[in-house]
Amino acid sequence: MDQLWFTRCPVPTATGIAADRGWLAEEFAPDGITVRSLQDVPAAVAADHHYTHALDGLFREGGNVPALWARSRGERTRLVGLTWIEERQSILVRADSPVREPAQLRGLRLAVPVHAIGIDFWRAMALHGFAGALSQAGLTLADAELTEVAGSPHGQWQGELAALRDGRVDAVYVKGALAVEAAARYGAVVAVDLDALADRRARVNNGTPRPITVHQRLLDRRPDLVARFLAVLIEAADWARDQPAELARILSAETGAGVHGVAGAYRPDTGHSLQLDLSDERLDLLARQERFLHAQGFLPDPVEVRAWADPAPLEQARALLASRHRTGV
Known part of the structure; x- marks a missing residue:
């Protein structure tokens, strides 16, 4: 594999922060792997993968409606993380x-x-x-x-x-x-x-909670790459906690909004809420969203949220970071 893809919505995401800092490219460059954003390529190349996730090497951090829809339609994605960020609803x-x-x-x-x-x-x-x-x-x-x-x-x-x-x-x-x-x-x-x-x-809505998904085929072929990608996102979320000014700049670039819009939409502690987890509470909240979407006709088939979730990649990412911190790598 020589290429990975990522896509995110124009909202606060650990993926957007990691991309802004150049950390995703830095992580995988020694392996000869290029990391590309769907948002940075022509529409003909990006196709509709942001919604369908019909791309094996894609990491998606975005709204749960398209993510649940893709899974409901039979795409073999897996849920590997969830965030909860208040966004001025x-x-x-x-x-x-x-x-x-x-x-x-x-x-x-x-x-x-x-x-x-x-x-x-x-x-x-x-x-x-x-x-x-x-x-x-x-x-x-x-x-x-x-x-x-x-x-x-x-x-x-x-x-x-x-x-x-x-x-x-x-x-x-x-x-x-x-x-x-x-x-x-x-x-x-x-x-x-x-x-x-x-x-x-x-x-509970499209962005609350917000999922990170990958394709099962990528997990099957290269679980190590998935763990490393998530490790970078964890570090990006950690970094954001103590960088309010830089985070505001990144949020402005990601959302396309000015200072007033960012300040009005996101709480001062937004940097403390970007961390990934698959806690029972967040899974239950996502299941609540799934039930609503299915009842309203947005999902062709139900999605069993807990069966969709795979906690192993996030656990491996945390173990990888702990090992790197111990060895100073």
Whole structure:
């Protein structure tokens, strides 16, 4: 094997940090292995592997909707890590709206975007975001009016926010740094701050928890490479804890947002939450997401999350790092 691939979403990821620092290339260069990003090659080369994961040598750190979808469709991927990062999930309304709590969403027109893509994760995010907010008042999606809105070509909620501005819908779900900036442009305000809710289950969505997946064929052929890749991600997450200024710079580059968007979306302690694990809590939260997606028709077949997870590569990565620290290598 002379080439590995990685892909990540435009959000905080250990993969993005490791790539920015040049550590992935540095790790594998002595083996004559090139490490390439799908985000840095022409679309014809990248194809739709970010969503389908139909590429043996690919490491993916991104939203769980496409990851679960790929597994549900029969792609032999394995879940090797999970992160949980708060990303400013909120329900927005117009500035003149009286809505400021979940119970007031009852009967409102909630924007549900529609995108012509293989797996419409934007739609899935909106539905689960609204479901999480409504659940805090003992309500469900059936208690509101789900209103389809044509999503903008590149997502980022412009279609939904324009519908909100024009009075075609009453509320929009958003998340992340670009959403902070978009909300300001459209004059939208926060009605429900999902990040402020005590119950983590209300914030389960595409990025919470966020999976790291690899293909079973790569694990079968070169488990050592998988462990080494994960070891680099662990070190990148460790490094981020004590580098808030550098992390902010990387997040700006990864998300495409400015200082205001990054500061508004990510907590000061974001650098402490990039670590990978496969804890029972995170697996249970991902299983909650899987059940929601299957019930809403996003997954053709159920995914047994615990059977999908393989803890061995992460355990091997930690053992590798411990050995390197002992020997000073």
